[in-house]
Amino acid sequence: MRLGDAAEVAEACSGDALVLWGAQGMGPGVRAWTLGEAVAVACPDLNRRDRLTVCGEAGAVSALVERVLAEVGPSYRVVGSRALVDEVAGRTARMRVLGSFEWMDTPAGALPPGPADTGAGRAGWLEDAEEGEVSALLARAAPSSWAVPGVAGVRRWAGVRGDDGRLVAVAADAWSCPPVGFVAGVATAPASRGRGYGERVCRFVLGELAAAHERVALMVDTGNHAAIALYGRLGLRGRPLAAAALDGA
Structure with a gap:
């Protein structure tokens, strides 16, 4: 039927x-x-x-x-x-x-734990003019990313800048729909890993999408244990x- x-x-x-x-x-x-x-x-x-x-x-x-x-x-x-x-x-x-x-994904109606960060190095939505920087960061840090600027369904990018003003971490609102906000394109510059930048941008995007959708979800490689642990800390639960x-x- x-x-x-x-x-x-x-x-x-x-x-x-x-x-x-x-x-x-x-x-x-x-x-x-x-x-x-x-x-x-x-x-x-x-x-x-x-x-x-x-x-x-x-x-x-x-x-x-x-x-x-x-x-x-x-x-x-x-x-x-x-x-x-x-x-x-x-x-x-x-x-x-x-x-x-x-x-x-998050349970229906649940918000990721903790507020969005504030102060230096805070995460936020990027302007269209900054997408060239996003593409350059993805080429270095996540060349196999499904989400890249300009691909149909990739709506907007969030990012974090380091102390020198360079973009060091990104994540996208991509292929979201009314009941499910979807996060993709998560990447951190290799030289900036281990400093919490990836968590900042993920926490920001998850919070923004959770406020607008019933659930928030993403996909991650089974062997990416560090990312799975991070998303678990942010309130997402896994399903193979x-x-x-x-x-x-």
Whole structure:
């Protein structure tokens, strides 16, 4: 059955934050379906990929994914809880697991602990004219970042400057939607790590997005233990995810 709007998606997925993020408020090009206890939402060009976020019972999700991919095409990557995606890939012909990572989010309505910092080196939103500096910092500190200035869905950047006035840490408000604010592009200049700059910019962006959205979320590599520990201190809780795709996609 096709789902018609964001409210129907929220009810069908019981408020699953990942699926709500994948629905992007049911904006242009987004489609959603349900089959028994399964929900699937297809969103084009979300976090630089066509993504099919899923939740529900594995058998129903597998059947739904096969139907949906036949309709939307093989470019869509299935994203969901790690155990679910592993089982769906095992049940689906020519589908392989691409990798695993962590989804971290705040409980609904929760604010990150502590106030935004004040004084020297404080974090704040950057002007458009400063995005060249953001690009240069990302090229040095996080060349594989999915979020970079100018990419569709990346809305604004926050940053911290060091004592010499140089930009030393950044984070983006990217691919956010009404129920879920999303943080991406977190990076700290290599020479400035270990001084709390990354925590300052993350705390600022999390607080700003938490004030405007029901939840705040981000994704992080499973092996990035330092970042996972930081986000945990800031009130986010983790959930293991995986992505899968049809061969050749």
